[in-house]
């Protein structure tokens with residue numbers, strides 16, 4: 001019996017360790033992008049979040065030395081405010097969020113959170129302070145309830161339901177035969193892009209981080225789903241320091257400041273109305289997207305009539 005229970009105990013221990021590792025790691029985004037080359041300094045302190053300000057100071061970055069992606073980026077998101085980053089595909093928008101999470105380190109300049117250089121604090125403490133709603137949410141092969149609770153394991157049943165309600169996914173869950181106990185993911189129910197994103201929003205609402213990064217989906221959602229997601233994102237962003245990586249311009253209209261990134265530099269910055277009136281890059285992007293949206297709508301109408 002002793003011989004048998006030893007390996008079983010051992011396996012139990014490994015199982016618990018793996019599970020704990022998953023809990024300790026902030027979320028799937030971290031698991032996917034974790035970069036083993038970035039190590040904490042031996043005595044690095046934890047990030048002390050006082051004011052949740054995010055500041056980029058002359059940040060320079062290249063994945064490969066011969067191809068600079070960011071060439072001196074400076075901006076600040078004041079506590080509780082929203083800054084949106086827009087720009088052509090490949091401009092480096094998502095790279096900014098990867099640097100903020102310290103999956104890569106800038107080759108020049110620095111990034112400060114609450115006045116502290118993120119290169120000098122522990123990565124786990126940095127990532128605990130930031131919530132991420134990624135473009136593509138990865139769901140665990142577990143129940144939908146588990147996938148939401150992943151935001152904070154000690155959340156009560158009522159808190160999980162409230163987060164689902166705020167994220168506008170509660171009615172969808174109620175329509176499932178097994179409700180919150182419905183298995184999802186590769187081996188369960190496959191959720192649509194919009195549903196997965198709302199699960200990610202519910203998770204983030206539970207986590208309640210002082211800083212948020214919203215990396216908008218590139219895929220075109222139907223306008224009803226888009227409006228629902230926008231509403232859920234607005235609620236989660238309220239009162240939090242928020243950086244929106246915008247792939248569609250409709251979501252940036254209410255941002256406190258919009259930064260237009262092009263060829264590694266910020267070429268324009270300001271509010272929506274101001275940038276439209278300026279008739280520059282932003283106005284061009286906006287008009288092109290309006291035309292694309294109109295063309296898509298016309299195509300849909302034609303398909304419906306055919």
Ligand code: ATP
Nearest residue numbers: 063064069087088089090091092093094095096247
């Ligand atoms: P999109 O709107 O299309 O998502 P983006 O502005 O978010 O684009 P990034 O994902 O930041 O763009 O990428 C910026 C540039 O860096 C792109 O040219 C991309 O090919 C390149 N790039 C991204 N990740 C890597 C990587 N891991 N290694 C090398 N190059 C990369």
